[in-house]
Amino acid sequence: MTPRLELRGISKSYPGVLANDDISLSVLPGEIHAVLGENGAGKSTLMKIIYGATPADAGQIYCDGKAVPEHGPAVSRELGIEMVYQHFALFESITVVENIALSMPGKMDLKGLALRIREVSERYGLPIDPDRLVLSLSVGERQRVEIVRCLLRQPKLLILDEPTSVLTPQAVRKLFETLRQLSDEGCSILYISHKLDEVRELCHSATVLRGGKVTGETDPRQATSAELARMMVGKDLPEMMVEPSELSHMPLLSVNNLNLAPETVTGTSLKAVSLEVFGGEIVGIAGVSGNGQGELAAAISGEKITSAAEDIVLEGRPIGHLNAGRRRDLGLGFVPEERLGRGAVPPYELSENALLTAHRLGMVKHGMANRRKARDFAADVIEKYNVKASGPSAKAHGLSGGNLQKFIMGREIELSPKVLLVSQPTWGVDVGAAAYVRQTLIDLSRSGQAVIVISEELEELFEICDRLYVICNGELTPSLNRADTNVEEVGLLMTGTGSKPAAPDVQTESVRYAV
């Protein structure tokens, strides 16, 4: 059988890094082929070369046996190659259906297209409303839009760069059904993911990259996760260490009966949300994206100021009326889910990005920034958190997704906040680094700080959290102790179909803490 796609000797270098080094691989029609590798291994670069968004320095690409000359995305799409980017390519100021119309050939028929979007998104279990502005969508919802956009074009080769990083378990299962169906229909799929269980469940073959080189090929269905991880990292993963914690007497952060109108017409309003976090524990907030997590994060971080100061209390001090900067001054750290644009300024150097929040460590005197201190700080973070970057002067948008995440996490943790709020801490972070980030969060909490993790990944939450809240439709359930609950119960609560834990539980709980 002629391969659907064949790469021979693809190389690509960026200033200071060889991102792809003589890579060859081939994908048969209908094959689901995984590309595995650590953050910065060169996976996204390779995909962009295949799709034509970036030219290779050397090497050839063959599609269905025919050589593809130097090409752009337009040519790829004519060949039937579609790609979902790791960082999305959506336009915020227009609606979902308009976004999708832009990548459909021929005349524009928004009404007809909206119908087809509804149909496809329902069939594949990726619910999206075609008439909403992309501006108002959460990251998870945006990803659904990207996937539906590709599916509508009936591709021959579909490239998915970490598609499931922000999907719920149910949505992932539905997506896999779709992908299998596509593969049965003869569509080849290139699949990048850091979730090895998924790869083993879905993919027919896998190519492993390390440092831009192919270091192995394997059948993931026959391999264990540990074996795959070893191929990627080159050594075994460390075990997670969770020590029992000692809680502070008073909650470090509490949210009291917070009601908040949504920012946008389509957002979710928060309804009487209350939560408490004590020093020494990690508290998780589980939920399907778009259920008010964004609003809650904005309210706690200070991106949105609440109506009453007492709505949010940090160490006994009402802070609801303070802006984000003042709250950071008081020791409230925040890592947003969007790393490009909100967590970091893409065209800025890492040292400048460090300065943005770490200036509190005395990097500014008389209004003048001490650049050397900022550089030293950035260099520290890069080393300590094992960020793959050419140095403090690397631009943020040049970093691979996972490495930028590590850098931002590191920057916030180094500020030793009293309370750290993290949204999707390991989104797009490779297995080795994810273990490291989780361990760092645990260590942070065990040294007496309070950590709140907003995540859609239940496994992650169950791995690191002491207690869990579930957010659904802007309402928060009373908290659940990790030991007393399980993934199924939380999964049901996330979809709003589970029975809520009885409220008295919480009271006994807070009584227990107060003792």
Next chain:
Amino acid sequence: MDLFISMFAATIIAATPLIFAALGELVVEKSGVLNLGIEGMMLVGAAFGVWAHFAGLPMIVALAAAVLAGAAASLLFGVLALTFMTNQYAAGLALAIFGTGVSAFIGRGFGSTPVDAIQPIHLPGLSDIPVIGAMFFQYDPLVYFSFVMFGAVSWFLYRTKAGLALRAIGESPDSAHAIGFEVIKIRYLAVMFGGAMAGLGGAYLSLVYTPLWVENMTAGRGWIALALVVFAAWRPKRVILGAWLFGGMTILQLQGQAIGLKVPSELLSALPYLATIAVLVLISRNRQAMALDFPVSLAQPFRPKG
């Protein structure tokens, strides 16, 4: 009443060159390109229109010459800003200065020779209706054409796929490139449309409004057009409103001086600018709505990644 009617008509006419130039610039900016050279392109259009007219060519050809000259001038900016990715502010300012010079050179010799201006058209029946006829149906064809262009631009931007693509490019050229749009090519087309419209606006001044060639005859209208686009928050309807407001204020100020209002004339001359800005700022207070219309990538050079 007669005074009102004549002021109304004068307003519409005074707004016409602004409408052409600003609608053109609106399309340019919606694609994420900032061309500050409108003044230069208008002048080039004005001069070439007059030149073609005195070369004995029919009026419609003279207008076409102005349109082509404006587009050609904008290409100069396009090459600098889009191909060589120079700073767009600098390239635009260069065009403004360059256009002023070129127009003075072309217009040399035609100075102050009156042009056989394009006349209002008489619409049998309509133009004769009392009041209504004088207010709405006694204009030259270009005034009507400016309304056609308003409709065409609005329709293009908000109803066609190409317009959607143009707005998308203005928001994020990287994403547009990623899904396969030829960003540079589309921006070139937008820039040339802007140049053509500015050229037409200029020709309106030299062939209809004034109507003769005077050096620097645009007298800052190119800059006003630029400001109109910004204060109109990148919406076609508001561009028109702004142009009328500015035209109206200009006429009012002239009348004010004529009837000897006890206000210093310098203050009066500032009135159109102040009033236009004040009103447009007021109507664009809604930040969230504005965010949707603002071309985020404005004035940032686009370099395909690789």
